[in-house]
Amino acid sequence: MSAPRADARRAYRGRLLTPIAGAAGGPAVRFLDDALLVVGEGGRIADVAPFTPGAFAGPVLNLRPAVLMPGLIDAHVHFPQTRIVGSASGALLEWLERSVFPEEARFRDGGYAALVAAEFTRCLLASGTTTCVAFSSSNAAATDLLFHALLRAGLRGIAGLTLMDQNCPEALCVPRDEAMAAARDLVQRWHGAGGGLLEFAITPRFAPTCSRGLMEAAAQLAADHGLLVQTHVAESPAEGEATLREHPWARDYVDVYDRVGLLSGRAVLAHGIHLAPREWDRIAETRAAIAHCPDSNFFLGSGRMRLSEARARGVPVALGSDVGAGRSFDMRRSMSSAFDNALCLGDRLTPAELFVAATQGAADALGLGHVIGSLDPGKEADFLVVRFPEHVAGEEEALNHLIFASDAVAVQRAFVRGKAVYPF
Ligand SMILES: [Zn+2]
Structure with missing residues (x-):
């Protein structure tokens, strides 16, 4: 025998x-x-x-x-904000000016970017996050270093170069053609790398800092390669006003992304707090998902995302830490904050619902529900x-x-x- x-x-x-x-x-x-x-x-x-x-x-x-x-899934996190967690410098637009933009400008320094990229991956894994959907800075070399760090750490990650070509400090502003060339290069280098653990995502920061031409070119690149699109929507009323000032051709905030083609494939929209019923309907029609970031929303005083609006329309919802506006990389903090957020609206979520929102529900929202979750x-x-x-x-x-x-x-x-x- x-x-x-x-x-x-x-x-x-x-x-x-x-x-x-x-x-x-x-x-x-x-x-x-x-x-x-x-x-x-x-x-x-x-x-x-x-x-x-x-x-x-x-x-x-x-x-x-x-x-x-x-493993837990963080559907919305900012790598270059790793070191500014807890910066209580105001509401969204003021916080961006005072805390975020100066820090993100530091990522033009490759040594600094590599150091923080390693910290970022360690923070994620120590918290039990095995999949992240991450914004980088607008610097291509820093984004390349982020992917190297994700690969080295063995994480599953979807990450993108943050696109911004207007209404931002010069140090962060990258003109359309330069940004798109960098994005194309990063797609070639990283999309599908690590045996498929890594994906490149099209990542307009948000409508106020992106020209229509940049968003249209980005949407085309997403369509060409089947890339996930991630951005922010309707986080604060002032941001919504800035969006429509900048893009007066759109009927509302969601219409900006819709008309430029960013909602035609897989899209994850962070926040979605100040949305009109038409916008919710359109999000549902385009099958986009919401990344709900309640701890960040409390910290910046952005408002309460109404989960019932998403549920009524079958819009997938994942949880995001939104570090650095979120105060912890730990998705358990996000689950707990989502419970509080719902309570503020008179709704009571079950622990099972919260657990699923950071695992299988998030995987479904990202189109990975058959692979992980x-x-x-x-x-x-x-x-x-x-x-x-x-x-x-x-x-x-x-x-x-x-x-x-x-x-x-x-x-x-x-x-x-x-x-x-x-x-x-
Ligand atoms: Zn964010």
Whole structure:
């Protein structure tokens, strides 16, 4: 009898918490008190099942009582704002002028950009974020360094050169042709790199700082390569007024992006607080998604995003930290703030809904719902090992602690496509 073949698969035993992908009737979560997660070829999940002694032929890494869960997804974060978290310098436009633009100008210095890019990836992984959708600065070399850092860290990332060719300091302003040439170069270098873990995104900062010609050229590049578009919309009333002053040909804020073609493919619009019903309807028609960034909205006093408007129309909603207006890289903070935001509007979200918004729901909003977001066979194994207090038992307590008592809950390990990426 020949010896059994060595099994290249790896198995992890733990408690397990995962969204149920495609659950009918809204967000649903599954909790197993003793489970086995098997990672196979290409870092894909081969099996998830209740643990049975002897059922798996190879060695099993026993991590109980830690909980295995999908890696968290941050659908909106700014890499060059890593060092200005907590800058309480005013509402959106004032905060941009006083805190953001001077800091982002520093990213023309390659040494500084490389240093902060490494910090950025470490902050994400230490918080349990395994996928980020990130804005870079308007500097092409800094954006290149960001991609190098994401690759080195093993993160899954969608990132883009921030486009701005008007109404901004000279140090950040990049004319259309120069910006588009840089974007095309970055697409060639990075879109699909890391075996597909990395994507380049078309990233107009927001309508006030972008000319119509720049946005049209950017939309064309997105269409040519099937790129995700990310930008901001209707974050503050003053920003909305500036948008229509700058683009008087548009009927409203959403119409600016719509008319230039930025909503014709995959689009993720951050905030969406001050939107008229027509704008919500149009977002739904174009199948764009909203990145809801409640902690940032509280910090800048931007207002309350009405989740009910999105839900009534089936608009996908992901959560974003929006660092540096958000005060933490930790998506658990964003989940907790989303709960508070909804309460302010008389709405009560369940912990399961909040958990799904940072995992499967976010993956769906990004068009990655078949690849990541839950622990299901066939998906890529982006997962965390999270330590909970011993007394925490069952789905409800686990979710409550994860989201609302996160001081007592620690991310111990993180994996992307089956590869250990944290601790460093
Ligand atoms: Zn933002």
